[in-house]
Amino acid sequence: xxxxxxxxxxxxxxxxxxxxxxxxxxxxxxxxxxxxxxxxxxxxxxxxxxxxxxxxxxxxxxxxxxxxxxxxxxxxxxxxxxxxxxxxxxxxxxxxxxxxxxxxxxxxxxxxxxxxxxxxxxxxxxxxxxxxxxxxxx
Numbered sequence: 001x002x003x004x005x006x007x008x009x010x011x012x013x014x015x016x017x018x019x020x021x022x023x024x025x026x027x028x029x030x031x032x033x034x035x036x037x038x039x040x041x042x043x044x045x046x047x048x049x050x051x052x053x054x055x056x057x058x059x060x061x062x063x064x065x066x067x068x069x070x071x072x073x074x075x076x077x078x079x080x081x082x083x084x085x086x087x088x089x090x091x092x093x094x095x096x097x098x099x100x101x102x103x104x105x106x107x108x109x110x111x112x113x114x115x116x117x118x119x120x121x122x123x124x125x126x127x128x129x130x131x132x133x134x135x136x137x138x
Contacts, residue, residue: 006135007043015127016110027066029106029132038102040134042076046092047108047130053085059112061128063093066105073104082112099138106132 012028031040045063053059063077077093100106110128 006137007133008135009131009133010106011129011131012108013127013129014108014110023109023111026108026110027105028108031100031102031104031106032136034102037136039138040100040136041138042095042098042100042106043133043135044092044095045077045130045132046090047080047128048088048090049081049085050087050127050129052087053126057085057113058082059085059110059126061093062109062111063132064107064109065097065100066107068103070105073101076100076106100134 010029014026016024032038047061049059060082061080062075063080064072065074065076067073074097076097077095080091080093108128108130
């Protein structure tokens, strides 16, 4: 049984480069083994882009749960973003499948395109910062 003192937050920062087309997957966190506490329950999560993304771009962030075999096991939060990323504006996922079992991974999947990748953001790098807040147990 968890209580308010068990709340933990994982900050993350992911630099994606040009992301002209396609999908990028980044591992953010691995849930503890059973011996170290096991499953976690995600309470909330959010992200922001470090720069405003160019008009005509479509970038979507999905927060996924991967199995120990590195296969998609479930969706924690889907469809964050699309168009309208403004620098420093936090967007929060609606958490749909909150439990991450022992030894499973929390993964950030970024899909989409960026119009004019060389000029769409500073230094030709697209970066997202965010957080995942969770409690130990189910």
